[in-house]
Amino acid sequence: MNNSEKKNEYGSVGIVETKYFTFAYPPDEFVLTNKSKLGPVNIAYETYGVLNEDKNNAIMIFHALTGDAHAAGYHSSGDKKPGWWDTMIGPGKPFDTDKYFVICSNIIGGCKGSTGPSSINPKTSRPYGLSFPVISIRDMIIPQKKLLDHLGIKKLFCVAGGSMGGMQLLQWLVSYPDLSKGAMIIATSPTHTAQAIAFNSVGRYAIIKDPNWNSGDYYEGEKPDRGLSIARMIGHITYLSEESMHKKFGRKIIDDKQSLADYANFTKEFEVESYLQYQGKSFIKRFDANSYLYITKAIDNFNITDGFENLADAFKEIKAKCFVLSFTSDWLYPKEQSIKIVKALKINGIETTYTNFDSPYGHDSFLIYDERLKKLFSGFLKSLEELVL
Amino acid sequence: MNNSEKKNEYGSVGIVETKYFTFAYPPDEFVLTNKSKLGPVNIAYETYGVLNEDKNNAIMIFHALTGDAHAAGYHSSGDKKPGWWDTMIGPGKPFDTDKYFVICSNIIGGCKGSTGPSSINPKTSRPYGLSFPVISIRDMIIPQKKLLDHLGIKKLFCVAGGSMGGMQLLQWLVSYPDLSKGAMIIATSPTHTAQAIAFNSVGRYAIIKDPNWNSGDYYEGEKPDRGLSIARMIGHITYLSEESMHKKFGRKIIDDKQSLADYANFTKEFEVESYLQYQGKSFIKRFDANSYLYITKAIDNFNITDGFENLADAFKEIKAKCFVLSFTSDWLYPKEQSIKIVKALKINGIETTYTNFDSPYGHDSFLIYDERLKKLFSGFLKSLEELVL
Numbered sequence: 001m002n003n004s005e006k007k008n009e010y011g012s013v014g015i016v017e018t019k020y021f022t023f024a025y026p027p028d029e030f031v032l033t034n035k036s037k038l039g040p041v042n043i044a045y046e047t048y049g050v051l052n053e054d055k056n057n058a059i060m061i062f063h064a065l066t067g068d069a070h071a072a073g074y075h076s077s078g079d080k081k082p083g084w085w086d087t088m089i090g091p092g093k094p095f096d097t098d099k100y101f102v103i104c105s106n107i108i109g110g111c112k113g114s115t116g117p118s119s120i121n122p123k124t125s126r127p128y129g130l131s132f133p134v135i136s137i138r139d140m141i142i143p144q145k146k147l148l149d150h151l152g153i154k155k156l157f158c159v160a161g162g163s164m165g166g167m168q169l170l171q172w173l174v175s176y177p178d179l180s181k182g183a184m185i186i187a188t189s190p191t192h193t194a195q196a197i198a199f200n201s202v203g204r205y206a207i208i209k210d211p212n213w214n215s216g217d218y219y220e221g222e223k224p225d226r227g228l229s230i231a232r233m234i235g236h237i238t239y240l241s242e243e244s245m246h247k248k249f250g251r252k253i254i255d256d257k258q259s260l261a262d263y264a265n266f267t268k269e270f271e272v273e274s275y276l277q278y279q280g281k282s283f284i285k286r287f288d289a290n291s292y293l294y295i296t297k298a299i300d301n302f303n304i305t306d307g308f309e310n311l312a313d314a315f316k317e318i319k320a321k322c323f324v325l326s327f328t329s330d331w332l333y334p335k336e337q338s339i340k341i342v343k344a345l346k347i348n349g350i351e352t353t354y355t356n357f358d359s360p361y362g363h364d365s366f367l368i369y370d371e372r373l374k375k376l377f378s379g380f381l382k383s384l385e386e387l388v389l
Numbered sequence: 390m391n392n393s394e395k396k397n398e399y400g401s402v403g404i405v406e407t408k409y410f411t412f413a414y415p416p417d418e419f420v421l422t423n424k425s426k427l428g429p430v431n432i433a434y435e436t437y438g439v440l441n442e443d444k445n446n447a448i449m450i451f452h453a454l455t456g457d458a459h460a461a462g463y464h465s466s467g468d469k470k471p472g473w474w475d476t477m478i479g480p481g482k483p484f485d486t487d488k489y490f491v492i493c494s495n496i497i498g499g500c501k502g503s504t505g506p507s508s509i510n511p512k513t514s515r516p517y518g519l520s521f522p523v524i525s526i527r528d529m530i531i532p533q534k535k536l537l538d539h540l541g542i543k544k545l546f547c548v549a550g551g552s553m554g555g556m557q558l559l560q561w562l563v564s565y566p567d568l569s570k571g572a573m574i575i576a577t578s579p580t581h582t583a584q585a586i587a588f589n590s591v592g593r594y595a596i597i598k599d600p601n602w603n604s605g606d607y608y609e610g611e612k613p614d615r616g617l618s619i620a621r622m623i624g625h626i627t628y629l630s631e632e633s634m635h636k637k638f639g640r641k642i643i644d645d646k647q648s649l650a651d652y653a654n655f656t657k658e659f660e661v662e663s664y665l666q667y668q669g670k671s672f673i674k675r676f677d678a679n680s681y682l683y684i685t686k687a688i689d690n691f692n693i694t695d696g697f698e699n700l701a702d703a704f705k706e707i708k709a710k711c712f713v714l715s716f717t718s719d720w721l722y723p724k725e726q727s728i729k730i731v732k733a734l735k736i737n738g739i740e741t742t743y744t745n746f747d748s749p750y751g752h753d754s755f756l757i758y759d760e761r762l763k764k765l766f767s768g769f770l771k772s773l774e775e776l777v778l
Binding site: 191192193194195197198199201202205206209210211226229230233234237240242245246248249250251270272273276277280300303331 | 580581582583584586587588590591594595598599600615618619622623626629631634635637638639640659661662665666669689692720
């Protein structure tokens with residue numbers, strides 16, 4: 001059953017519209033972690049459900065590396081693909097839009113409506129390219145706090161994020177420790193391991209070595225599609241588990257098919273090869289190579305303990321009840337990294353539940369429809385209702 | 390202590406020379422698995438130690454993906470880097486050249502002296518490029534059997550190989566089940582998983598998408614160095630363990646250094662990035678991109694059970710005593726794959742010892758100096774002395 005078939009059964013938020021919010025008009029520009037200034041800054045965002053009178057039913061969702069503001073619903077009646085977390089957001093779903101007001105915005109540095117390297121630099125009237133400042137995970141969350149202020153929301157019912165969304169969430173909790181009742185910290189890490197940096201760095205290398213990259217100034221010509229597709233293919237392998245790849249593809253062959261693998265007499269192409277190539281080709285239609293460079297570097301540079309003695313010290317002011325979730329088959333952010341987070345929260349006496357969820361789908365498990373996972377999410381959100389912030 | 394410092398302490402085979410053997414002169418060409426014909430075929434090989442009068446002290450070594458015939462010793466007095474398995478081959482070492490006659494040859498399809506896509510096609514007087522036929526792991530071992538015949542050797546004391554060398558060895562045992570007293574099957578697999586295929590396929594994609602690749606016809610112009618270096622970087626990550634990367638690099642930063650990562654204001658470069666880029670750059674100096682395509686495809690296509698009911702059926706004629714070795718931190722060919730081999734050998738009543746060796750160095754562990762590993766190797770080889778073939 002695919003997402004669109006599930007639409008009717010579980011309810012959908014229906015047709016949604018991306019909205020925009022702008023702040024940091026010069027001379028009051030946004031000052032980034034590295035002291036650069038950026039402005040004006042546009043933030044693309046979507047909201048689902050209705051903000052109640054007390055303005056205490058808002059849930060903020062942070063997206064992952066290649067995500068965007070479009071977390072649920074459809075952009076038009078002909079739109080076949082719902083938002084990226086449509087399995088979880090909608091009437092009757094865990095992030096229940098009959099009860100909660102759900103907000104998701106595109107990060108700065110991205111390419112889906114918020115200001116990023118592909119946006120027009122007002123000073124030059126050309127795309128920023130590499131004149132876009134280096135960003136940090138912290139620089140991603142401050143604009144989202146500005147958005148909350150803009151919406152007149154002072155407290156959040158819950159914050160949730162997986163993967164890089166989880167990193168944003170950890171930074172959110174450290175920067176704004178008393179803003180949220182609950183926090184759902186999913187498939188993430190306090191900092192990248194050398195291996196995770198290594199995978200990202202080969203992706204970046206593939207982009208900057210693409211002759212079309214042209215030092216990031218490619219917006220008026222051919223794009224570094226080869227490099228970006230290679231980066232995506234590498235990333236995609238790390239998002240799946242060996243087990244799920246084995247189940248899905250095994251050693252199955254596509255026969256009698258003209259394909260890239262046909263370059264010599266290599267007429268046998270493995271399904272997994274064709275699948276990865278398809279992933280690479282789809283990705284270049286929707287993502288900007290410079291955004292990929294800036295965002296992956298922000299992820300690799302992220303270390304939530306920077307400026308603190310250790311992880312427990314970083315978490316000492318957090319007031320939110322926390323739900324930490326890892327997946328048994330996630331080898332990109334294995335459970336040990338979630339357990340570190342759990343221990344540091346518990347050292348501070350922060351109410352924390354932890355689940356190492358049994359799933360064969362690897363790092364991407366949190367994006368896959370799973371009835372048990374929905375129940376876990378619903379249960380945690382329900383437990384927040386009794387709490388007072 | 391590096392390899393060259395260990396040279397004096399443990400003994401070295403000293404200065405060695407690569408030799409050449411040619412067979413399959415037309416019209417008696419070598420018929421490959423896919424029915425193509427190739428000839429003449431050159432095989433580059435090296436030998437260490439002395440073949441005894443009974444010609445029963447020979448050990449055949451099969452090399453891995455990027456290996457070559459130069460397994461031990463030095464090519465000149467100024468040569469700083471010994472052969473790729475110099476830790477194991479030499480006087481007093483496990484493959485003891487005071488006792489054994491050790492043979493290692495470069496596979497066909499390779500680029501280190503044996504006939505491969507970069508060799509001159511006698512029919513056109515130009516490099517084969519993509520007119521080189523698709524090869525299989527079986528096609529790699531038949532020429533090595535021809536070499537044995539050429540050397541007048543009818544039986545082997547032992548055969549040994551790690552990684553793709555282990556695949557050649559499995560094929561050797563199936564094709565020539567009664568030729569060897571012992572077999573050392575190291576860090577390998579009966580067939581590639583979808584994940585292992587996926588990593589190789591992204592490397593191939595990077596090569597064929599390099600504009601310099603030119604459908605494999607690049608020998609007179611610029612080479613597809615970008616693509617090949619990306620392929621190597623991806624491969625290299627899979628050869629190391631997360632643990633060894635963490636110990637070696639962690640999140641260490643190279644500061645104040647002009648580097649690729651300097652493309653924007655990304656002045657912080659992780660050591661692991663710089664290391665991988667160095668690996669990529671070194672590799673392109675010594676390896677041919679087309680060879681990388683042909684050899685990785687042979688690896689991905691390899692399935693030792695092809696033509697048999699199952700693994701045990703494939704192994705039913707094997708007469709060699711077997712030593713199977715996996716490494717605790719090898720995630721490319723994890724222990725489960727070695728255990729499959731062990732079970733299939735034992736079902737056939739083949740005398741087999743198995744070790745899952747505790748090492749933090751990942752797949753490449755078999756190439757790393759380790760005194761315990763040497764003892765394991767020596768012990769197994771000693772146990773063969775009592776056996777009669």
